[in-house]
């Protein structure tokens with residue numbers, strides 16, 4: 001045998017009695033999606049007080065952080081944006097409270113792809129609040145929010161649903177973490193989750 005006979009059989013009923021309540025705070029789930037290189041991992045790092053990484057290290061799967069607030073805990077879950085991973089995105093949109101969709105505002109050539117993926121997700125859950133982040137506004141070639149609204153087809157989205165488009169550069173320019181873009185996104189998320 002492989003040794004499993006040595007383990008005592010699990011006795012869930014007894015354990016239930018002894019196990020203290022671990023989760024006192026309510027959970028909120030935020031899904032963070034967007035094309036590869038748009039800044040999802042950077043956003044999660046900066047939110048958790050870590051400096052952004054220099055280059056692009058692709059997320060080959062999931063990446064998550066849990067941030068406590070006074071009323072609840074916020075789980076932010078990134079799924080990598082590589083083309084092979086995008087297939088899985090739609091499996092998670094119905095499981096979360098808010099979707100953050102990151103866009104590299106300077107990646108003009110791939111905006112049509114970002115638009116297509118975003119609208120697929122919007123179609124998947126008509127009630128999910130969506131925060132579109134027009135990231136990398138620090139780059140000179142970045143499109144403005146007005147241009148991005150057009151390019152991402154957000155004017156056409158029906159007025160019933162909550163879609164926000166926020167300009168940001170989530171990677172801080174220098175040391176220190178008073179990043180106004182990230183703070184702004186976080187405040188909006190807390191409002192939507194309350």
Ligand SMILES: Nc1nc2c(ncn2[C@@H]2O[C@H](COP(=O)(O)OP(=O)(O)OP(=O)(O)O)[C@@H](O)[C@H]2O)c(=O)[nH]1
Pocket residue numbers: 034035036037038039040041042043052053054055056057058059060079080081082102135136137138139168169170171
């Ligand atoms: N100039 C500029 N660069 C940024 C900004 N945010 C992120 N970056 C850079 O963009 C690159 C990619 O960032 P990531 O956060 O790894 O991108 P990602 O969306 O997680 O990518 P995948 O995991 O592959 O899906 C990194 O080199 C970051 O430093 C920003 O606001 N401005």
Ligand SMILES: [Mg+2]
Pocket residue numbers: 040041042057058059063078080081
């Ligand atoms: Mg990543």
